[in-house]
Amino acid sequence: MDITICVGSSCHLKGSRDIISIFERLVEKYNLKDKVELKGSFCMGECTNAGVCVCLGEERFKVIPSEAAEFFEKEVLPRVS
Numbered sequence: 001m002d003i004t005i006c007v008g009s010s011c012h013l014k015g016s017r018d019i020i021s022i023f024e025r026l027v028e029k030y031n032l033k034d035k036v037e038l039k040g041s042f043c044m045g046e047c048t049n050a051g052v053c054v055c056l057g058e059e060r061f062k063v064i065p066s067e068a069a070e071f072f073e074k075e076v077l078p079r080v081s
């Protein structure tokens with residue numbers, strides 16, 4: 001599954017780098033390297049929303065860095081296990 005994290009300027013300011021590193025750590029921890037691909041994307045047109053735009057496949061979510069680990073465990077793990 002592709003996880004696409006917006007790294008456009010607005011999402012960058014809201015912490016997309018932090019989210020990417022948290023996700024990278026969790027992909028490692030749960031041994032998901034062959035199941036999950038982390039990708040960056042330019043602006044996805046959702047800048048006005050709070051949080052960073054993250055897509056799981058075609059589904060869009062808003063994620064803030066302090067909730068990134070919880071998001072991963074709640075939304076990503078069930079989709080790949």
Ligand code: FES
Pocket residue numbers: 006007008009010011012042043044045046047053
């Ligand atoms: S910068 Fe992320 S949606 Fe616009």
